[in-house]
Amino acid sequence: MPNVRPLSLALALSLVTVLSSSDAEAARKKAPARAPAASAACTDFYEVANADWLKANPVPQTGAVTALGQLAGNTRLQQRQLLDRAMNAPQGNVQKLLGDFWASGLDEAAVEADGSKPIAPLLTRINAIKKAKDVPASIAALHQVGIPVAFNFAPDVDLKALDRHIGYFMQGGMGLPDPAFYTRTDADTVALMGRYRAYVKQILALTGTPANQLDAESAQVIALETELARSAQPVADINNPFNNYAPVPTKDLGRYRNLQLDAFLKAQGVNDDLVSMADPALFQQLNGMVARLPAAQWKAYLRWRVGDAMAPYLSKGFRDASFEFRGRVLRGQTIAPARADAVLDAINVAAGPMLGHEYAATYLSRDARRQAGVMVDQIREAQLAAVKRSTWLSAEAKAEAEAKLAALKIEIGTPLRDLDYTVQPMGRGSFGGNMLIASTWRHGQEMKRIGKGNADRRWDVLPQQPAINYDLAQNRLIVTAAALQGPIFVDKASTAEKFGAYGALVAHEISRAVDAKGALIDARGELRSWWTPADKTAWTLIGNRVAAQYSAYPFPGVKDAKVNGQLTRDENMADISGVEIAWEAFSAAQPDAKPADRQAFFKAWAGLWPAQLSPNEAVQRLASDVHAPGRWRSNAPLSNLPAFGASFSCKPGQPMQRTDAEQIRIWR
Incomplete structure (x- = not known):
């Protein structure tokens, strides 16, 4: 019956024609009523x-490609222009x-x-090693120039006295990022180790090992690193700061007689009475x-570590x-970075704080800094008010949260x-030499951070x-100075736009002072939990609702x-x-804001999050990114906020306006 479907289609088209004629109004009156379609803003505000x-x-x-990634790219261009x-x-x-x-x-x-000339003095010192007792001094000297060998030593906060930093002795000295690489026997790891051995041989050859000794010396290097790896903790364990914290008096380091750790500290300029050593x-x-390994093996290992660490700059x-x-x-990189990008990365590694000092002086205006500070105070006041009116936080927790917010630096x-900024003159003669001067x-x-009262000496960004x-x-x-530009903080933007972007990000961060993690440190900087069991339960219940809501996206x-x-x-x-608190702060700053300004607040928030991900990138982020995709960072918080619906005339139940029962409230 080949003519049935065309005839049906013809009748359907006739019906459409009728409904578009003068009889359409009568047909509409007979049709059941339907909810009005949601506007584009109430359907997908991100788009x-x-x-x-x-x-x-x-x-x-x-x-x-992301808006915030483009900001980071712009700041790199600014750095290059400054350096030019x-x-x-x-x-x-x-x-x-x-x-x-x-x-x-x-x-x-x-x-x-220049070839390998910049590292020649380091190699000469290493090659002068004759006996085991010469090894510790070379280890200390390489740490001094920013090349950690045998182990890692770095400052971090004293978890029992948060106003100070102490030095942490930790595992390190391996050329591969995960100790498991040295001990696994699967085919992929075996193949990787083959590539690694070839790389070690290349560097050893470049640092002076004769061709007929390359196989033997590369085997010695990997054997030494494998011995370190067999005693090392898994990466997941060392990423937990509490697993690394085990304070011991520096006077007790004398037990490591061969390693000479007391002399090591003196060489680094550290005179503190306490260090952390979680893995004695x-x-x-x-x-x-x-004492046990031949001096020649240590010499090969140390030359390899110097060559590997300095290779990008030679x-x-x-x-x-x-x-x-x-x-x-x-x-997994396919193309090496352009020369200018590689040099900029090197300067940020070795002399980043120097560059940051000049960057802020060049690109951060006094007025922007002042405005940014005023807004932080307004956000803090809004968070304080939210704590006071909270329906789920206990009275004792409220008191501690208020004290902590008041003490916020x-x-x-x-x-x-x-x-x-007292640095030896670097000159233009040797890039590798300059790297060593700046790294030293x-x-x-870094070592000056160790000691009482130095915990806030500088930033980790x-x-x-x-x-x-x-x-x-x-x-x-x-x-940071670099954060105070678009799309986060635009000098000429309206107050509403500044609160919607910069203010909401500030509120996001300030909220961490009084959330579940913030509740582990009190207003006096002491490590203790100041939430009651009921507070913890309430937070968990809110978190479960948030997890369920986002899991549906x-x-x-x-x-x-x-x-x-x-x-x-x-x-x-x-x-x-962050959106809740920033909106409260904006409403307090501009209680009579016009409808256009109210809408501008939310547009500024959404403008932080546009992103385009390649398929592979999307898969990787799904598995590992602790942030939701940009679309939902934009839309999800707004759908929980009645003020958004009111600003764009969205009805409860539409995608961008959850019903009252579905809405998640944290601080409002």
């Missing part, structure tokens, strides 16, 4: 607010140092001619290895070998306590890196996948808190 950005930024083949000016017309001594450093790195011909068995083994043979293994094999632009300076600054962070140990809000770019609500729960709760 509406970011339409232009999404059109201008298609899905990439690899990696991701410092190279050609420096203003002051710090810029002269940085400009010379930059020029030495960009001069590829000079770097090539590892250091006891190292103590034995110093001539092409070193750089190519390093990129082939560390870039291509370990990180705020640092905007650059660290409050500046660094000593940087290591010295650089001023030229866009970041708004809550420092839990110091009860400190950090806003599809994950963009991954077919049939949902957001991992448990993985992203803490950040999602902070996002919801």
